[in-house]
Amino acid sequence: MTPMERIMAVANGEIPDRVPFLLTSREFGMKYAGHLMSEAYTNPQVYVDSQLKLLEDFEMDGVWDIWCTPVVDEALGSKMEVPEDDPPWIEQPCVSEPADLAKLKLIDPLKDGRMPYMLDVVRRLKEAVGDDVPVIAWASPPFRTACMIRGNVELYMDLIDNPQFVKDLVEIAFENCTAYGKALVDAGADIISISNPVANFDCISLDNFKEFAHPYSKKMFAEMKDHGAKLIEFHTCGRWDDRYDLCCENVDIIHCDRVDLKDFKRKWADQVVIMGNVKSVHTLLQDTEETVRAETLECLENGAPGGRYILSADCALPRDTPKANVHAMLEVLREHGTY
Numbered sequence: 001m002t003p004m005e006r007i008m009a010v011a012n013g014e015i016p017d018r019v020p021f022l023l024t025s026r027e028f029g030m031k032y033a034g035h036l037m038s039e040a041y042t043n044p045q046v047y048v049d050s051q052l053k054l055l056e057d058f059e060m061d062g063v064w065d066i067w068c069t070p071v072v073d074e075a076l077g078s079k080m081e082v083p084e085d086d087p088p089w090i091e092q093p094c095v096s097e098p099a100d101l102a103k104l105k106l107i108d109p110l111k112d113g114r115m116p117y118m119l120d121v122v123r124r125l126k127e128a129v130g131d132d133v134p135v136i137a138w139a140s141p142p143f144r145t146a147c148m149i150r151g152n153v154e155l156y157m158d159l160i161d162n163p164q165f166v167k168d169l170v171e172i173a174f175e176n177c178t179a180y181g182k183a184l185v186d187a188g189a190d191i192i193s194i195s196n197p198v199a200n201f202d203c204i205s206l207d208n209f210k211e212f213a214h215p216y217s218k219k220m221f222a223e224m225k226d227h228g229a230k231l232i233e234f235h236t237c238g239r240w241d242d243r244y245d246l247c248c249e250n251v252d253i254i255h256c257d258r259v260d261l262k263d264f265k266r267k268w269a270d271q272v273v274i275m276g277n278v279k280s281v282h283t284l285l286q287d288t289e290e291t292v293r294a295e296t297l298e299c300l301e302n303g304a305p306g307g308r309y310i311l312s313a314d315c316a317l318p319r320d321t322p323k324a325n326v327h328a329m330l331e332v333l334r335e336h337g338t339y
């Protein structure tokens with residue numbers, strides 16, 4: 001099977017030849033290829049080549065775009081900082097008071113900010129891997145972009161002080177995030193990858209999630225699919241225990257964090273493919289090959305039976321993860337991941 005056939009098989013409830021393997025690997029890949037993460041923002045081909053190297057050396061079932069989480073937030077006017085060797089972040093949000101909403105325009109993904117660059121990377125990835133390998137690209141969910149362009153502490157206060165302002169802000173974020181997501185699909189993205197760590201159980205209440213975050217994400221995911229995205233993958237970073245039923249709506253793959261895989265699969269595998277969850281920091285970054293092998297085997301034993309499972313870490317693969325630990329994961333997959 002090709003990587004695309006393997007991923008689509010688990011998405012369609014069929015049994016593939018082996019368990020698919022995906023690691024969110026932007027910064028690990030750049031270091032593995034001998035580059036600083038910041039080079040990805042100036043030399044698109046260096047980034048593309050780093051992903052192709054991972055694809056070949058670790059038999060992964062997809063390539064990832066730069067996963068530039070604040071790209072829409074920056075295009076809307078926030079100031080983005082690109083550190084030398086770490087992921088970017090928003091240094092200065094662009095909405096400091098409700099009156100600033102009037103200044104926010106609908107972005108043009110083909111022209112504004114760094115979006116044309118990101119779309120170029122996606123185009124190059126698709127051209128390099130063709131139809132047999134999925135290109136996975138990041139799109140920000142509306143509530144996350146609202147938090148980034150307002151500042152998340154300020155927005156959490158607004159939820160109490162001025163809920164209508166939050167709704168107006170998330171609505172604008174929805175229009176913009178959806179426009180960029182559609183442009184990613186047009187550029188060749190097969191799978192849209194999303195994470196919303198500012199909307200988990202530790203950050204906002206279930207009621208607030210239902211009112212201000214979930215409906216906009218759900219609508220955005222539906223529009224991505226209508227526009228041609230083959231699958232939506234949602235990384236539930238942090239704790240989501242009281243809202244997994246909502247997370248599974250309009251989503252094809254849940255990339256889970258700290259959950260009991262066996263129990264999680266039993267509850268949700270009829271609705272979504274489960275992807276995870278070897279511990280990225282404690283195990284892959286900090287522990288030995290032996291521990292990686294044991295934990296990978298445990299994941300396969302709990303996740304693989306009956307299909308609907310992708311082997312992965314529980315979050316993004318840290319930049320400084322030892323290569324030997326990723327190899328150890330692959331070895332266990334080769335030995336025990338075949339159906």
Ligand SMILES: [Zn+2]
Pocket residue numbers: 235236237238257314315316
């Ligand atoms: Zn995470």
